[in-house]
Amino acid sequence: MQPEQTQSNSPDDHLNWEVNRRRNFAIISHPDAGKTTLTEKLLLYGGAIQEAGAVKAKRAQRSATSDWMAMEQQRGISITSTVLQFQYQKHLLNLLDTPGHQDFSEDTYRTLAAADNAVMLIDAAKGLETQTRKLFEVCRMRQLPIFTFINKLDRPSLSPLELIDEIEQELGLSTYVVNWPIGTGDRFRGVVDRREQKIHLFEKSASQGSKKATDTVIPIGDPRLESLLEPDLYQQLQDDLELLDGVSPELDLEAIHQGQLTPVFFGSAMNNFGVELFLEAFLDYAIAPAPHESDQGEISPTYPEFSGFVFKLQANMDPKHRDRVAFLRVCSGQFEKDMVVTHTRTGKTIRLSRPQKLFAQDRETVEVAYAGDVVGLNNPGSFAIGDTVCMGKPIRYPEIPSFSPELFAFLKNADPTKYKNFNKGVSELQEEGAVQILNSTDESKRDPILAAVGQLQFEVVQFRLINEYGVETRLEILPYSVARWVVGGWETLEKVGRLFNTFIAKDRWDRPVLLFNNQWNLDQNLADHPELKVSPIALPP
Numbered sequence: 279m280q281p282e283q284t285q286s287n288s289p290d291d292h293l294n295w296e297v298n299r300r301r302n303f304a305i306i307s308h309p310d311a312g313k314t315t316l317t318e319k320l321l322l323y324g325g326a327i328q329e330a331g332a333v334k335a336k337r338a339q340r341s342a343t344s345d346w347m348a349m350e351q352q353r354g355i356s357i358t359s360t361v362l363q364f365q366y367q368k369h370l371l372n373l374l375d376t377p378g379h380q381d382f383s384e385d386t387y388r389t390l391a392a393a394d395n396a397v398m399l400i401d402a403a404k405g406l407e408t409q410t411r412k413l414f415e416v417c418r419m420r421q422l423p424i425f426t427f428i429n430k431l432d433r434p435s436l437s438p439l440e441l442i443d444e445i446e447q448e449l450g451l452s453t454y455v456v457n458w459p460i461g462t463g464d465r466f467r468g469v470v471d472r473r474e475q476k477i478h479l480f481e482k483s484a485s486q487g488s489k490k491a492t493d494t495v496i497p498i499g500d501p502r503l504e505s506l507l508e509p510d511l512y513q514q515l516q517d518d519l520e521l522l523d524g525v526s527p528e529l530d531l532e533a534i535h536q537g538q539l540t541p542v543f544f545g546s547a548m549n550n551f552g553v554e555l556f557l558e559a560f561l562d563y564a565i566a567p568a569p570h571e572s573d574q575g576e577i578s579p580t581y582p583e584f585s586g587f588v589f590k591l592q593a594n595m596d597p598k599h600r601d602r603v604a605f606l607r608v609c610s611g612q613f614e615k616d617m618v619v620t621h622t623r624t625g626k627t628i629r630l631s632r633p634q635k636l637f638a639q640d641r642e643t644v645e646v647a648y649a650g651d652v653v654g655l656n657n658p659g660s661f662a663i664g665d666t667v668c669m670g671k672p673i674r675y676p677e678i679p680s681f682s683p684e685l686f687a688f689l690k691n692a693d694p695t696k697y698k699n700f701n702k703g704v705s706e707l708q709e710e711g712a713v714q715i716l717n718s719t720d721e722s723k724r725d726p727i728l729a730a731v732g733q734l735q736f737e738v739v740q741f742r743l744i745n746e747y748g749v750e751t752r753l754e755i756l757p758y759s760v761a762r763w764v765v766g767g768w769e770t771l772e773k774v775g776r777l778f779n780t781f782i783a784k785d786r787w788d789r790p791v792l793l794f795n796n797q798w799n800l801d802q803n804l805a806d807h808p809e810l811k812v813s814p815i816a817l818p819p
């Protein structure tokens with residue numbers, strides 16, 4: 279279906295209309311929960327692809343990470359899938375891709391800085407898993423509205439009540455059940471849609487869900503239901519419905535928009551089951567592009583001057599074409615191809631050339647874009663993560679925080695005659711945000727420490743140092759897994775005195791960062807030194 283055309287020709291009305299029809303979101307999940315599958319099904323319903331399968335090719339290519347060829351390929355592919363734009367009814371959706379586990383890196387966190395809504399995808403057999411918890415914390419910090427899709431109900435699952443309880447207790451997030459499953463695994467019979475008071479009966483998809491499903495739908499009180507369900511499931515359903523009406527709070531849109539209440543959906547992405555129900559409710563409840571804080575106060579998405587910020591940089595690994603792409607989240611006004619803007623950090627004017635919208639293997643040139651959209655820009659090295667570009671009065675959006683790294687290694691330059699290239703490469707990759715760099719406080723240890731949230735970041739740094747700077751490096755892995763910034767800096771640290779089993783490093787702004795072997799070690803030190811306050815997130819000074 280085509281979106282409704284705007285009736286008015288006024289630029290303000292047009293901008294309002296463009297912003298209000300947009301919904302931007304990211305999916306957070308643990309590997310294998312079904313993110314690729316769900317993405318594909320959303321695209322299928324959005325009419326962006328005719329048959330599911332297009333996104334799957336990506337999965338096949340993802341499996342071999344250590345092979346450099348595969349990695350280049352993978353990088354190429356992750357460039358092209360940074361944002362998927364598709365239409366559903368009168369809405370335009372922007373799905374921001376948060377890379378999966380092999381390429382888990384700071385990009386995954388940063389992408390959430392560009393998202394307005396998050397979909398938390400959970401495997402019904404496993405419940406909450408580590409990566410989902412980590413990403414959830416970032417969503418909470420940003421107060422993103424969170425929508426929960428519990429997947430794979432066609433497989434043996436935890437009990438739905440257990441799953442809900444886990445979200446409530448462990449994440450401290452209230453739930454609003456939108457649809458509820460009838461049976462699970464081999465006895466999965468469908469879901470009750472509490473919005474419409476209808477039952478959607480489940481049929482296993484013959485085509486593994488490659489085509490849109492047509493559900494059989496009957497009203498909740500329909501007498502046929504009793505004969506359609508096994509007696510115990512029928513009884514269970516009656517009990518569950520009564521329970522849900524008692525415990526699930528009223529729909530409170532404001533609480534959803536503040537990230538305090540999560541609408542919950544059950545389904546099977548592989549079988550296309552529950553996907554459309556989800557999409558329709560999501561579009562009703564999700565927020566349109568919201569105002570962003572800046573140093574000049576809150577900037578509304580319909581503020582007529584264009585503005586946006588860079589949240590991700592990507593360099594193509596092909597040494598012959600060093601094309602670098604900066605991903606820009608549009609926050610206000612109308613983006614236009616080739617517009618000349620102010621780059622707030624440097625005060626320079628820049629032409630935004632070769633803007634690209636990326637979908638599957640195709641790169642399409644973007645002519646215009648609005649708040650909530652993501653545009654890939656040609657980056658000849660002018661952009662760093664968090665940079666603001668704008669028209670009119672210069673404004674600056676806040677920097678994107680760095681998240682606590684979990685992997686550490688000394689980076690050794692194998693050829694000391696190339697120290698200049700080595701230093702240049704390390705500093706440029708740090709600027710670009712490919713990895714965090716720490717330094718030892720011990721003067722005799724000059725090698726920089728790479729600090730990453732995912733293994734792939736190490737590989738990328740080493741690979742790019744060879745390819746782009748001609749320097750061979752070695753890694754000496756360090757035995758730490760937890761990093762904390764000291765609140766109050768060196769002064770506090772001096773007062774605290776000796777810490778047990780702790781490595782003290784400096785970040786790029788010379789602030790102390792404590793590295794611990796594990797969480798237990800950190801807790802022990804905190805218990806021994808009540809005056810020591812630490813933070814897992816570092817904001818630029």
Ligand code: GDP
Pocket residue numbers: 307308309310311312313314315316337378429430431432433545546547548549
């Ligand atoms: P990702 O790692 O989160 O992107 O997960 P994938 O989408 O690649 O899915 C992981 C595996 O789970 C694949 O084998 C999928 O076919 C399977 N899968 C995804 N959704 C469902 C579902 O609803 N039911 C079942 N039985 N399997 C599913």
